[in-house]
Amino acid sequence: MSTEPTPAITVVAAIIRGEDGRICLSKRPDHKHQGGRWEFPGGKVEPGERLDEALARELYEELGMASSLSSPFMTIAHQYPDLHVTLHFRDVTGWRGVPTGREGQQVAWFALSDLAELSFPAANQPVVTAIMLPPCLAIVPDTIELNTLLTGIERLDSMQTGVYLRAWSQHPARERILETCRRAGVRVWLRADSPLGMAGGMPEGVFGLHLPASVLMGCSRRPDFSGVVSAACHDQQALDKAVSLGLDSALISPVNPTTTHPDQPALGWERAGQWACGLPLACYMLGGVGPEDICLAREHGAVGVAGIRAFWS
Ligand SMILES: Nc1nc2c([nH]c(=O)n2[C@H]2C[C@H](O)[C@@H](COP(=O)(O)OP(=O)(O)OP(=O)(O)O)O2)c(=O)[nH]1
Ligand SMILES: [Mg+2]
Incomplete structure (x- = not known):
């Protein structure tokens, strides 16, 4: 039996709300971990990066969004069979540009009432519920x-x-x-x-x-x-x-x-x-x-x- 520890990563992900209250999501490419599921755009935090910096970088790389400001929304630690993830979800409070899939990924806006029908990575269930709750x-x-x-x-x-x-x-x-x-x-x-x-x-x-x-x-x-x-x-x-x-x-x-x-x-x-x-x-x-x-x-x-x-x- 292997004694290798499960790899662990820290991830930041964005809750981007449109003026009409809809939420911007992107679809993970099929070949990636949790592929084919809808995700909150974001990615791995690099060593030495603050969470807000990491999110601004990811949003620029993945969606072409500039000057993203964000604040903490929820943190979830989740154990997948092959990976331990700590996901820092942040509310994006200010940005420029129109979110566009710069890595070929599908990007779409969803009404809160449609979120329950989508397939998300298993770790996301608490954050999907939390988004629907009033503050x-x-x-x-x-x-x-x-x-x-x-x-x-x-x-x-x-x-x-x-x-x-x-x-x-x-x-x-x-x-x-x-x-x-x-x-x-x-x-x-x-x-x-x-x-x-x-x-x-x-x-x-x-x-x-x-x-x-x-x-x-x-x-x-x-x-x-x-x-x-x-x-x-x-x-x-x-x-x-x-x-x-x-x-x-x-x-x-x-x-x-x-x-x-x-x-x-x-x-x-x-x-x-x-x-x-x-x-x-x-x-x-x-x-x-x-x-x-x-x-x-x-x-x-x-x-x-x-x-x-x-x-x-
Ligand atoms: N971005 C994002 N990742 C999520 C969510 N839920 C969830 O379990 N994850 C997991 C899937 C991945 O294992 C990890 C994110 O890694 P990633 O592949 O997007 O990282 P990255 O953007 O830096 O991509 P790469 O440079 O490694 O290709 O977190 C989510 O809502 N958004
Ligand atoms: Mg990513």
């Missing part, structure tokens, strides 16, 4: 007035913010709230009340199912739900559980001290970032954070922020 998750306070809630939902930017109904998930007014979300195009999460999901089944058009920590720890498998499944994670054990169940997303908390949970020690950004980086899960940072912290959350390996107070005042 903010607004958690509905237990005590808000119904009319204030409905008006608040109508005012949200639906591309930017999704809504987690939490205590309102089984409320008699739930259908009215869901209808308001549908009309406003706002993606909505409901709270699972058992390891199997929702008693009474999931209503039509719900985007996410969220597992509170106690429900998560009681799960022996991923709940049956075709949408996004997320979980509350206050410790490493919960994150391990979320990963082992193959969940899509984790809410890591509390990042900062909060007035609602003064007894819970805050993790701080550094520790929360250590938890989030490299996980095959889209993480939201929760606890004393707001929309102004999206960039900070992304720098710490998360896709965005979740909060209560910051979103409904």
Whole structure:
């Protein structure tokens, strides 16, 4: 039996969003590793290169794009049978030129709703899910007035913010709230009340199912739900559980001290970032954070922020 270690490479790859929200992908040539699948354009980081420099170089070489600026989006470590890859996905925030396949590869723009149909390298599944998630998750306070809630939902930017109904998930007014979300195009999460999901089944058009920590720890498998499944994670054990169940997303908390949970020690950004980086899960940072912290959350390996107070005042 061979004792040769599996080769390991570090890769940067670009999330390029058009003004219409579509995503630019290229097709890997058939003869290459993971050939014939759609990829986020990019390639191997060279020794001594910073990630942003490496991505700008790759985007110029592969797509003819100049002056690419980028910021961290998600890091995935993945073991293929023959190769260990660490993939740093970055949001491309500024570029010039029209992306063109300069190495003969096919390049195309896809709507978010079409991504699920494409064949990607196996490592990419978490990032494909993460791209479809809004950068903010607004958690509905237990005590808000119904009319204030409905008006608040109508005012949200639906591309930017999704809504987690939490205590309102089984409320008699739930259908009215869901209808308001549908009309406003706002993606909505409901709270699972058992390891199997929702008693009474999931209503039509719900985007996410969220597992509170106690429900998560009681799960022996991923709940049956075709949408996004997320979980509350206050410790490493919960994150391990979320990963082992193959969940899509984790809410890591509390990042900062909060007035609602003064007894819970805050993790701080550094520790929360250590938890989030490299996980095959889209993480939201929760606890004393707001929309102004999206960039900070992304720098710490998360896709965005979740909060209560910051979103409904
Ligand atoms: N660019 C890119 N690579 C990915 C993705 N997902 C994924 O598993 N990979 C893997 C496939 C490859 O093993 C590796 C990227 O290597 P590459 O062949 O594109 O590297 P490169 O552009 O520097 O090409 P070359 O000079 O070696 O020909 O990462 C992805 O979304 N984008
Ligand atoms: Mg490449």
